[in-house]
Amino acid sequence: MDEITGLRERKKAATRLALHESALRLAAEQGPDCVTIEAIADAANVSRRTFSNYFSSKEEALFHGDTVRLRRLLQLVCERPNTEPPWTALSRAAENVTRESSDDRDGGWLTRRRQLRGHPGLAAYQVAAYTAVERELAAELAHRLSGTAVELRSRLLTATFLAALRVAIQHWIDHPGHDLLEIVRTALAEVAPPSAAAPADDSTT
Amino acid sequence: MDEITGLRERKKAATRLALHESALRLAAEQGPDCVTIEAIADAANVSRRTFSNYFSSKEEALFHGDTVRLRRLLQLVCERPNTEPPWTALSRAAENVTRESSDDRDGGWLTRRRQLRGHPGLAAYQVAAYTAVERELAAELAHRLSGTAVELRSRLLTATFLAALRVAIQHWIDHPGHDLLEIVRTALAEVAPPSAAAPADDSTT
DNA sequence: ACCGATCTTGCCTAGTCGGCAAGTTTGCAC
């Protein structure tokens, strides 16, 4: 990708990451509602106003990680060969992004995330992160479909896929000790459309 | 159900409905961001403070209709016989709630709703309404499942079903002139798990 | 008719969101 970027871009990415991690840490420690934007900004050593330059709300900062992963997922799907059937492209991309994620998650991530579990007003924002890419992902899949009602079917495929992915990750957060990749595979297989033949278990990246 | 309620309950329902409809109308007319809570409250002839007694945000008021329908859906699913396979119970309940909805929607509903289409920050709240019932619905479905990983499978089933329902309705809003019930049927059939045999087309309510 | 529960309303505080205008940092061309 864009390996080398200027100093400016790197600083921006650092600030955004610092804000995101401060938000996650503080929310896990004190509860999401007790944390003010000002506290998050302070923890990241920027002004309250700068926070607003990066995120439009506490919740957006909290789920920035999810947003990044989902955009990465979209990118991976776009990079898969056009000849690949839609569901296969989705599954392979999901497996890859799952593998990638397990690398750059630090130790405290799961713990903090688990402390935010079940908070009612928060789950909404997580789902919002998923639906934000839904239309773009559906548009990409539409290229790979043929037949009637392509638009409806691509949106259904995408929505189903994202829903399964979301449930898999939530299930993993709720039940410690399982292997995320395995849960993701199980979930995707469970909701795979009949059109998608049982995927051969080769690791053709 | 609870046919006869006291005056108090009826008044509460009326104000809640008035607030909801004022919100929908004003948001469609002036754009969702330009409308203040005060304006909505004024249009419904209550104080700004009373609005907060009913809804915790503009968006919650906007999508109150969706929330009601989804809770009704949950109720219908619970009322279906326990012997019915999960996906059948879901599909039948969805068809019924769709039929019911087409009655009590006034003429301007679809028009107003279409004007809110595509607003980015708004779609998030709609999805939130769906996920609010997801866990409850999954819990009900868990009773009807057997085998391994009941929790994961019931959540997957629910998430898939709700995603399909949401996409169907959005598709109907985006593309005027189609029959909602038909779109819902098509969508549900498209994502039906292989375990659910093609449903016989009898109208056993 | 009365009382207690519940609902409405206004007041008030803390917090959020985003425009604006300095002041500062970065990228780049010379």
Place this chain on the structure above:
DNA sequence: GTGCAAACTTGCCGACTAGGCAAGATCGGT
């Protein structure tokens, strides 16, 4: 290096929101 333009940070500001609290109004049951 120097200088300039674009982009970023920051504080200040006003409009809006969320929700606690208490006074008054309304409803339901006896």
